[in-house]
Amino acid sequence: MSAGKRFCEAVRRERPLQVVGVIHAFAAKLAESAGFRAVYVSGAGVANAAFGKPDLGLTTLDQVAEEVRRISSVTRLPVLVDIDTGWGRDLFSGRTMKLMHRAGAAAVQLEDQVDMKRCGHRPGKHLVPVADMVKRIRAAVKSRPIRDMGVMARTDAAAVEGLDAAMYRAQQYVQAGAD
Template identity: 40%
Template sequence: MAQPGLITAPGIFDLISARLADRMGFDALYMTGYGTVASYLGLPDAGLATFTDMLNRASAFAHGTETPIIADGDTGYGGLLNVAHTVRGYEAAGLAGIQLEDQEFPKKCGHTPGRRVIAMNDMVRKISVACEAREHDDFLIVARTDARTTLGLDEALRRAEAYEKAGADILFVESPESEEEMERIAGAFDKPILINNVEGGRTPVLTKSRLEQMGFKLAIYPATGFLAMGQALEQVYKGLQQDDVVGATKDHLYEFEAFSRLMGFQAVWDFDKAHADE
């Protein structure tokens, strides 16, 4: 976070997306709650996944990659004691940071309707507990407020300021609805500011150079990967319904041997060779 410039963190949602992104040289990855719940449980991101569900996935992502991962921790999965337990679990799993939000339980995806927030002071206490619970200061606490949509931008900025004072390392004002609002957010704080880029969501998706000019430090793209996957899968599955399957899927498929190497088969092949019968 101390390096100059904007950090781009693509969303990962399963071990294939994690392995692909991990080998591409990004400075950070972002474990998307929406995509993870969808891929793991086939359910909407509406507070249905448990702490155990999310820790299972977060741990697998962390152990399957080398790039630092910031992971969605939803509301902390309960009260203050739950928040402390969640932070310790995510840190022990090998993650670089956790995102906590001020929604009421059950939470909802930040670019969908029906979100409500808890009292600001209750979230301040959650952030304080999260900071106390971590073992190392370099495990980052991302404080997210969803107040913009229902309570307005001024209230969202007031909350972000309170979360900054409570010790959050990165501030995240969800769902600004114009470039003017984004500029206000980016220029309002001394702590690094995260911007959430969701294609088809409530916030304009701008160029990275524009985001950096505004003053944002971390740009996450949680939906890009699974939206691309959905589009690609639908296209090639339609190809399977045609007579000329090879022609219909040509140029849309990852090369099989390369994909096998991506998934770690090289180590299997090397092991088999080393222990082959003479």
């Protein structure tokens, strides 16, 4: 069974699915032994733990893919990967999705910040227009190497524009094809 199918099965079996964040391969092994059904590789986790950098969009696609490869190589758990804004938005979506698939990602998570993003926990975030995020999602869905690779969307609108705007954005993202 593919990683994407294992992720969908985990989502179906456990509602809500508890996905534990991991920052390296050993943490993924610990998560698996603790009984979690999936792991999450965050952009902040890779930036902080692997490179000693803040989560400001400073890590590259290749760097994150390498961390995902290390993590997915030691666990059967499906790996959900934070791909920030997608490294080039819809223009480079095919490369991003292909590298994440090769690295072992079961699903990816796109966010709706501008390209020079900030960690979702920090103030001063700026969002792209809904139409731009819809393009990102559609490009990721269209370019995923296999149909069962998940494409998740995250919005930071609650902190920037309020809860109603966040709900509106989430609805638009699902309509665009986000899982």
